Amino acid sequence: MRNKAKISKDLYYIYGKHPVLAALSNPKRYIQNVLCTEDIFNLHKNLISNHPYEITNIDYLTRLFGSNHNHQGIAANVKSIFSNRIEDIDITIPNCKIAILDQITDPQNIGAIIRSAASFDITTIILPLDNAPDENATIAKTASGALELVQMVKVTNLRWSIEYLKKHGFWIIGLDGNAKQSLSTKIFSDRMAIVLGSEDKGIRRLVKEACDHLVKIPISSKVESLNVSNAAAIAFYLISLDS
Known part of the structure; x- marks a missing residue:
């Protein structure tokens, strides 16, 4: 010992x-x-x-x-290895892909999203300082080791952070179940961030307005919605096809 x-x-x-x-x-x-x-x-x-x-x-x-x-x-x-500075993100990485989580509060969902992000080379996940849990054992356990592979950043203002990314050449895509356009590789770019909202509330209005595109994942009419971690995995996979 x-x-x-x-x-x-x-x-x-x-x-x-x-x-x-x-x-x-x-x-x-x-x-x-x-x-x-x-x-x-x-x-x-x-x-x-x-x-x-x-x-x-x-x-x-x-x-x-x-x-x-x-x-x-x-x-x-x-x-904790969570950062609280948007400037800590290495935006010089080729094909830099970022996920932004708006009002997703369940640690298991966040852990599952982190695991999917690592699986499909999403480099960074951004969360709001409020309305999102701090790093904890449930997130780490659900992520199954992937927490060490994806940079995690908590910010005070998601909309300002989105504008920061835009100024550095990022294309912002929001997942919205009511969007007219479907998620497709046709709208992807080398530098992009995808925004995911909670299952019950979705993306907040001001965050939604900051997105360059709003898209949906087409699903059967028999089902109302996907779990946000499942939606994230599908989106991350499609993004990986364009890398």
Whole structure:
């Protein structure tokens, strides 16, 4: 066992093999300490031993997180990697693709969107500072390691951030179930951002007005709408075809 690091602010626990091992592999992620069983440590010794760690047991981790959380014998106390500056986005990346989430508050949906974003080379996800959760264990667990692969930025004003992207040559496309035009690669560009709203409220009016195009994903009339994480996966896939 190695000594734990000093207690710091703005830390939270992530748990589960994929989220924790991905975090341990991310040089940008601050790791306070790792809690794991001896079996898990022996399997991933080379990675875990690079950080402060403590060998513990399944019962302790279950008491710490609750029996309804699948910790898989490993957890880590980490510092958030969410940024709060739109200027932190590297807009010089070739074929830079960004997702903007407006009023999406469910951590599981956000985690699933992050996982899809990583799968289809979406480089950055932007969320509002208000009406969106801070980085947390549910997001990390649902993203299954992808949280370490996609830049996350929380901003105070989505519309201003959209205008910032436009000034740097980005094409802004909003997903809207009432749009007349369908999502198509014909409207894509090398530098683009796609805006997704919540299932119940959609994209807010001012954000919608800032978009260059409003498009929909055609679905059967038997179904009212898609889950936003499913809609995101479809949109990201289509965007990847144009890269």
